[in-house]
Amino acid sequence: MKKQYFILALTxxxxxxxxxAYTTPISPHEAKxxxxxxxxxxxxxxxxxxxxxxxxxxxIFYIFLGILSIGLFYKLSRxxxxxxxxxxxxxxxxxxxxxxxxxxxxxxxxIIVLPLVLLFILVYExxxxxxQPFVMLALFFIHEASIIFFIALLLYAVTHxxxxxxxxxxxxxxxxxxxANGIDIGGRPxxxxxxxxxxxxxxxxxxxxxxxxxxxxxxxLRGEKTLIWYISFTALAVSLLLSIRQRVxxxxxxxxxMIAIILMLDVFDHSVRxxxxxxxxxxxxxxxxxxxxxxxxxxxxxxxxxLFYFTSDPNKHFASxxxxxxxxxxxxxxxxxxxxxxxYGREWYQLRYYNILPCAKDRENTF
Numbered sequence: 040m041k042k043q044y045f046i047l048a049l050t051x052x053x054x055x056x057x058x059x060a061y062t063t064p065i066s067p068h069e070a071k072x073x074x075x076x077x078x079x080x081x082x083x084x085x086x087x088x089x090x091x092x093x094x095x096x097x098x099i100f101y102i103f104l105g106i107l108s109i110g111l112f113y114k115l116s117r118x119x120x121x122x123x124x125x126x127x128x129x130x131x132x133x134x135x136x137x138x139x140x141x142x143x144x145x146x147x148x149x150i151i152v153l154p155l156v157l158l159f160i161l162v163y164e165x166x167x168x169x170x171q172p173f174v175m176l177a178l179f180f181i182h183e184a185s186i187i188f189f190i191a192l193l194l195y196a197v198t199h200x201x202x203x204x205x206x207x208x209x210x211x212x213x214x215x216x217x218x219a220n221g222i223d224i225g226g227r228p229x230x231x232x233x234x235x236x237x238x239x240x241x242x243x244x245x246x247x248x249x250x251x252x253x254x255x256x257x258x259x260l261r262g263e264k265t266l267i268w269y270i271s272f273t274a275l276a277v278s279l280l281l282s283i284r285q286r287v288x289x290x291x292x293x294x295x296x297m298i299a300i301i302l303m304l305d306v307f308d309h310s311v312r313x314x315x316x317x318x319x320x321x322x323x324x325x326x327x328x329x330x331x332x333x334x335x336x337x338x339x340x341x342x343x344x345x346l347f348y349f350t351s352d353p354n355k356h357f358a359s360x361x362x363x364x365x366x367x368x369x370x371x372x373x374x375x376x377x378x379x380x381x382x383y384g385r386e387w388y389q390l391r392y393y394n395i396l397p398c399a400k401d402r403e404n405t406f
Contacts, residue, residue, distance in 0.1 A: 045127035049109070052134045055341050056105060059144040060098040062344060063358075064365035065392050067385035069097060069146045074388050079181055080148050097146060104150045105143025109134045111157035112298070118164055119301050125308065133300045137336050138242035138293050152182045152294040160266055160298070168203060175211050184291035186215040191273035191295070195266050235282035238289040242297065244336040246329040251296070254303040262306065271299035360386075368393035 065073070072081045073088075083100040091099055112133050116126035133139060142150040155178050162170040175192075178185040189212040196205035240248045255272050258264060274295035281287050311322045339346070347356045356362075364386050371379055378398035382390050387397070 040124050040128035040131060042123070042127060045131060048131045049134070052109070052140075053106070055140065055337075056102055056143050057095070059140075059341065060102055061093070061095045063094060063144060064361050065094060065097065065389055066145055066361045067389060070388035070392055071385045072146060073097065074391060079151065080146060083151075084146055098144060101146055101150050102143055104154055105139065108139070108143075108150065108154045108157060111154055111161065112300075115157055115161055115164075115298075116301055118161070119305070125304060129301055129304045132247070132304070132330075132333070133297065135333060135337050136242065136247070136297055136300070137244055137340055138289075138297055140337065140340055142293070147290050148182060149290045149294045152178065152185075153297070155181070156188065156270065156294055156298060160270075163204070163266060171204070172207060175207065179211055179215065182291075182294075186212065187274050187277055187292065187295060188270065189215060190277075191270040192266075194273065195264075195269040198264070198269075231282045231286050232279070235278055235287050235289075238287070239296070242289060242293050244329075244333045246332045247303075250303055250307070250329060251299055254299065254306045257306055258302060265302070267298055268302055271296045271302070364389035365393070368395050371395055 069084070073084050075081070084097050087099040088096045090096060095102075109130065113126060113130045116129040117123070120126045120129065138149075142153070155174055159171060159174040159178075162174065175185075175189070178188060182188075189208045192204060192208035193212055195201070196203075196208055236248075239251075242248070243251055252275075255268070255275060258268050259272065262268070274292045278287050278292045307322070307326065311319050314322075343356075343358050344362075347358055347362055350356050354363075364382070367379070368390055371377070372393075372395075377395065379390060379395050380398045382395075382397075390396075
């Protein structure tokens with residue numbers, strides 16, 4: 040990928056992110072975090088709201104973290120690929136993953152975790168050991184599912200006989216278990232194995248996910264198992280195992296698997312460049328089809344609001360839970376009403392953001 044095309048792609052990404060953050064109403068998840076969460080995710084939202092008004096104020100720190108993640112991923116790509124054009128292509132695919140685009144514009148913990156994971160890999164590759172404990176400590180406090188990361192580091196360290204990393208990751212792993220800081224495993228067993236594939240297809244786009252799965256498997260059999268592979272494969276394996284017995288939250292695993300774009304492009308390059316040009320056609324065709332579906336996924340996200348307006352049944356639109364309270368609040372205010380009693384759960388928090396409170400004051404204490 041040429042530099043000028045990369046600059047165009049980056050410009051489009053920045054415009055798309057700010058457009059989505061500015062125009063997309065507050066989601067149920069964001070509204071609940073804003074009014075109930077006291078962790079770093081909620082604090083950053085509150086700080087942003089105090090700095091800027093509107094939807095973009097809630098998300099301004101997350102936009103910054105998303106752009107920071109792009110920069111760190113580019114640095115990591117330049118470290119892994121000898122050709123600069125491969126780093127441009129890898130970064131372009133990464134920043135237009137649906138999971139990256141939505142995580143940057145809709146508040147969630149994944150976009151806080153992602154730059155820390157990328158930073159850790161960079162400082163490890165460059166041999167800055169003194170930085171590693173601080174990054175791991177930040178992940179420990181920010182992300183409850185960081186135990187996945189520590190397990191991956193421990194497996195990598197033991198396999199590659201890195202004593203310092205083994206001791207450090209083992210210490211964080213033990214502390215995570217001792218303080219019960221990890222993924223919640225419990226409740227009534229229920230299978231969600233098929234669901235997790237749908238979630239990953241949403242995060243990557245369908246064909247990119249299929250190639251991600253293939254790349255992970257191929258490297259497992261005969262590829263070079265780098266630190267990135269250990270992190271991504273461990274997260275994938277744990278999520279699949281857990282999905283057999285319980286519902287899995289994709290934000291627990293997404294920051295650890297999306298970094299594998301570097302490995303996927305590396306596997307693809309090796310498959311294509313060892314073949315004569317006449318035998319590369321089917322690979323290039325597959326790549327073009329995959330990128331086409333990725334582009335369609337991006338356009339679907341960017342223009343989802345327009346689709347909501349024109350859909351015959353708005354309740355079936357994937358973003359209906361975002362827009363329904365928004366339009367309800369506008370209609371209530373238009374009718375001169377400032378209270379509403381038929382909102383429940385997270386919808387109540389969304390209406391609260393629009394200054395629509397319950398008419399019965401005693402209902403405020405039930406949420």
